[in-house]
Amino acid sequence: MNEPLAMRRPDPDALLDTTRTRAGGALRIFFGAAPGVGKTSAMLRTARERFDAGDDIVLGVIEAHGREETERLCDGLPNLALTPRERHGRTFPEFDLDGALARHPAILLVDELAHRNIPGGRHARRWQDIEELLEAGIEVWTTLNVQHVESLNDDVARITGIRMRETVPDRLIARARDVSLIDLTPLELIERLKQGKVYVPEQARAALEHYFSPGNLTALRELALRVMSERLDADVRQVMDASGVAGPWPVRARLLVVVEGRRVDHVLLRAASRWAQRHQAPWQVVQLTPLRDADPATESESSNLRQQAEQLGGSWETLSGDDPMAELLDHAARHNITALMIGRGGANRRAGRTSSEIGWPASGWRRPLVERLLARRPPFDLIVLADDDSPARRSRPRWQWPQAREWLWPIATTALAALAAQLLSTQVQLANLSLIFLTAVLASALRAGTRAAMLTVAFSALTYNFLFTEPRFTLAMIQQDQILTLVIFLLVAVVAGQLAGKVRRQLGALRQSRHQIQEMLSISRALAGAADHDRVRDIALKALADSLALPCVFVESDDPAEAPRATAAYPGSLALEPAALQAARWTHQHGKPSGHGTQTLSAQRWRFLPVGGSGATRGVLGLALGDRQQPLGVAEEALIDSLINQLASALARTRLVADLGAARLAEENERLRSALLSSVSHDLRTPLASIIGSASSLRELWSQLGEGDREELLDGILGESERLNRYIQNLLDMTRLGHGGLKLERDWVALSDIVASALKRLGSVVETLEIERHIAADLPLLYVHPALIEQALINVIENAARFSPPGGRLRITGEREADRIAIQVSDQGPGIPEALRERIFDMFFSGGEGDRGPQGSGLGLAICRGMIGAHGGEISAGPAAWGQGTTIRILLPVWTPPAEEATVGGGVEDASENGI
Numbered sequence: 001m002n003e004p005l006a007m008r009r010p011d012p013d014a015l016l017d018t019t020r021t022r023a024g025g026a027l028r029i030f031f032g033a034a035p036g037v038g039k040t041s042a043m044l045r046t047a048r049e050r051f052d053a054g055d056d057i058v059l060g061v062i063e064a065h066g067r068e069e070t071e072r073l074c075d076g077l078p079n080l081a082l083t084p085r086e087r088h089g090r091t092f093p094e095f096d097l098d099g100a101l102a103r104h105p106a107i108l109l110v111d112e113l114a115h116r117n118i119p120g121g122r123h124a125r126r127w128q129d130i131e132e133l134l135e136a137g138i139e140v141w142t143t144l145n146v147q148h149v150e151s152l153n154d155d156v157a158r159i160t161g162i163r164m165r166e167t168v169p170d171r172l173i174a175r176a177r178d179v180s181l182i183d184l185t186p187l188e189l190i191e192r193l194k195q196g197k198v199y200v201p202e203q204a205r206a207a208l209e210h211y212f213s214p215g216n217l218t219a220l221r222e223l224a225l226r227v228m229s230e231r232l233d234a235d236v237r238q239v240m241d242a243s244g245v246a247g248p249w250p251v252r253a254r255l256l257v258v259v260e261g262r263r264v265d266h267v268l269l270r271a272a273s274r275w276a277q278r279h280q281a282p283w284q285v286v287q288l289t290p291l292r293d294a295d296p297a298t299e300s301e302s303s304n305l306r307q308q309a310e311q312l313g314g315s316w317e318t319l320s321g322d323d324p325m326a327e328l329l330d331h332a333a334r335h336n337i338t339a340l341m342i343g344r345g346g347a348n349r350r351a352g353r354t355s356s357e358i359g360w361p362a363s364g365w366r367r368p369l370v371e372r373l374l375a376r377r378p379p380f381d382l383i384v385l386a387d388d389d390s391p392a393r394r395s396r397p398r399w400q401w402p403q404a405r406e407w408l409w410p411i412a413t414t415a416l417a418a419l420a421a422q423l424l425s426t427q428v429q430l431a432n433l434s435l436i437f438l439t440a441v442l443a444s445a446l447r448a449g450t451r452a453a454m455l456t457v458a459f460s461a462l463t464y465n466f467l468f469t470e471p472r473f474t475l476a477m478i479q480q481d482q483i484l485t486l487v488i489f490l491l492v493a494v495v496a497g498q499l500a501g502k503v504r505r506q507l508g509a510l511r512q513s514r515h516q517i518q519e520m521l522s523i524s525r526a527l528a529g530a531a532d533h534d535r536v537r538d539i540a541l542k543a544l545a546d547s548l549a550l551p552c553v554f555v556e557s558d559d560p561a562e563a564p565r566a567t568a569a570y571p572g573s574l575a576l577e578p579a580a581l582q583a584a585r586w587t588h589q590h591g592k593p594s595g596h597g598t599q600t601l602s603a604q605r606w607r608f609l610p611v612g613g614s615g616a617t618r619g620v621l622g623l624a625l626g627d628r629q630q631p632l633g634v635a636e637e638a639l640i641d642s643l644i645n646q647l648a649s650a651l652a653r654t655r656l657v658a659d660l661g662a663a664r665l666a667e668e669n670e671r672l673r674s675a676l677l678s679s680v681s682h683d684l685r686t687p688l689a690s691i692i693g694s695a696s697s698l699r700e701l702w703s704q705l706g707e708g709d710r711e712e713l714l715d716g717i718l719g720e721s722e723r724l725n726r727y728i729q730n731l732l733d734m735t736r737l738g739h740g741g742l743k744l745e746r747d748w749v750a751l752s753d754i755v756a757s758a759l760k761r762l763g764s765v766v767e768t769l770e771i772e773r774h775i776a777a778d779l780p781l782l783y784v785h786p787a788l789i790e791q792a793l794i795n796v797i798e799n800a801a802r803f804s805p806p807g808g809r810l811r812i813t814g815e816r817e818a819d820r821i822a823i824q825v826s827d828q829g830p831g832i833p834e835a836l837r838e839r840i841f842d843m844f845f846s847g848g849e850g851d852r853g854p855q856g857s858g859l860g861l862a863i864c865r866g867m868i869g870a871h872g873g874e875i876s877a878g879p880a881a882w883g884q885g886t887t888i889r890i891l892l893p894v895w896t897p898p899a900e901e902a903t904v905g906g907g908v909e910d911a912s913e914n915g916i
Helices: 014-023 039-052 070-075 097-103 126-135 150-160 170-176 187-192 201-208 215-245 267-279 296-311 324-334 369-376 404-424 430-448 450-468 480-528 533-548 577-590 634-681 685-701 707-738 752-761 784-803 859-870 898-902 907-912
Strands: 029-031 057-061 083-087 090-094 105-110 139-145 178-182 255-259 285-288 315-320 339-343 381-385 551-558 565-570 605-611 617-624 748-751 772-777 782-784 809-815 820-826 874-879 884-895
Touching: 029 170, 029 215, 039 057, 039 105, 039 139, 039 178, 057 097, 097 126, 097 565, 105 126, 105 772, 126 139, 126 170, 126 215, 170 215, 255 296, 255 450, 267 285, 267 296, 267 324, 267 339, 267 381, 285 296, 285 324, 285 551, 296 315, 296 324, 315 324, 324 748, 339 369, 369 381, 404 430, 404 450, 430 480, 450 480, 450 859, 450 907, 480 533, 480 634, 480 874, 533 551, 533 565, 533 617, 551 577, 551 752, 565 577, 577 605, 577 617, 605 634, 748 752, 748 784, 752 772, 752 784, 752 809, 752 874, 782 784, 784 809, 784 820, 784 859, 859 874, 859 884
Parallel strands: 029 139, 029 178, 057 105, 105 139, 255 285, 255 339, 285 315, 339 381, 772 809
Antiparallel strands: 083 090, 551 565, 551 617, 605 617, 748 782, 809 820, 820 884, 874 884
């Protein structure tokens, strides 16, 4: 007789997910085991029924593959026009994503979810198009074969021998509101293939010889059924959480195995694995641990049991608490468990701690967990496995003698209580003196635990009887009220001691949990703030080594072709012996633990754990567990697992950041290369065209040209050649600045000489302008690289001349400002907006149309900033003093001239030591 399903509080997240899936933008997948089972036909027939009912249904793209039956089903249904795409000289019709978004139908049919798009569209895969449609609120119907599911790619390759390149991420299948399984038997599908209803005859014959064999189709059908089973199980879990049903709903078998931490539990795990394989059911292993100090032997055995469970395909979880029944039933309800397997514990039929009484102190009146489960009539099957009752494997309960602290507190508190009672015996009634001893029981329970409290109860009862009841100084009692007082004291003291001990255990567990949470929070913050791979690795190693108080090492390989090696260790540097390196390499290769305490290469002090996820091992973490006297506890195992997961996530993040940085750098390099080619093609072509034109005219018309015309053409060739030379010089200077090859050869030179030389070289450029020079006569000499400063001035003056109107003024000033010399070049051009005054010093920015504008390549001012910065100076742009135009301001540091150095006593060598 089954009890009605219990109700619990609905899960708010599940309710939100249910609401979200019922909103617009839903996805429906017609799912099949292989091509040809009729997914597209089923989708079209369903669409036609909905269309006849008045729904807004549009065909986005249907891959008919020449099948007349499919094409007939499309007749009469509205469809979107396909967009043509060119590929290798051929035109292919493709799905028009923008047209679908503009049409925005209620339901859109997009066939073949795993289709690879022709290059040229917005997305590389069709499932990416569908994601954009879903985000736009359009309900999409599509088709999918099991061989295209990403998580099953390896399984399909092993079955069929063919690796599918077009795969769909599992998250998209999980997002689907509805998944409809379209199924055919292998014989029916092969018959359809022979009739030409799947492929054309030539393709059908090849498919029958390779992919569409009965064995392959049967295995693929099993995979499809497994996907649907997992999907249905997830849907049931979501409905249960949203409805608040405690369950279980036995739609799929799920096994829960309860272990204690004994050697005979290995038999239990093997039996559970066989049961799960027979029923094709997932299974979990839980260990119920009490809120008290764990037995080291149990901890060691638990570690072995956990490894065995994971190897057999089960998952492991630890539940702690004072009430194992409540913890177990709550866990079973939350995970929709349909069967629970537990050992009978035949060796412990006596009163006291039984093997089935998991997690409880020795208590003679407590029934075994199996009996209490049967009494509760749980809503799942209970499988009780008989233990081996042979003497060699019998698990005998071990008596642990109380420790010194557990003796000290009962004796001390009882003595203090007796002294206080003696002092108050004349003022307080005899019955009330028992409250003083009850206080001693509570103090012992809170400070030393339940066992100490029970010892205090015994000592207090004996002391109370011996010292304060009649006849005194004997254990005999003759008065009935005193006997009743002692009995009530014993009952109250036992209950109060148990409760106080429970509070102490819970308080200790809360403190430990808070400490672990704080520790993991600090580690998470440190890992989140780490920017590179090495920093993340070092933080994790230090945190784990400090928490476990043992050496840790990290093994990884920079090159997949090379063998892994130890790249970091804490504390200090550690050298792994050959056997340890062999175990680390095995873990790195297989992604499974090895070394100490495992079943692989266990004869060493190191245990190696893989760090990574999604099938990629990013490294191996080594722990010197052989140096510990006691095995790892449950909390320490949880800490290691949590830290490894965080380390894997942090390493993946740093790798993504590095890859993103490399991609951005490559993109920037490509952009600069394109800009440079564009600038060079524009800026070098113009002077070359002028030179070629003038030279051709001279060659062909030399005799017909007058002396003045020939000189004009030659001047043009010379001027354009100088211009071309300046462009090439800019490119060379930019290259040297970018590669750090610019070396300063300083010398003492006057600013007026540099300005005069620059204007001379720019004679043809500035000949139409009015040049004003205002160089202070008392300016000190510049200690610079003359050629570089002259080139910087040429770039600035040429830039000012290019933007100045014909006949405009160009002012060049030089004056001293404190310990720097200020050089200003002002023009009467259109000026530079304030927002662009800093950007004009970027490469390939010309202030107008970018690097393809007619005003130059945008390298001149960028080179100036590099040259001036190499001298320790600054360059900036601002408005001209006369209101219109731009002023380029250059600041260079002042050095002590040679004549003044002799007076001061420094010398040129002393001054040059402070240079750049």
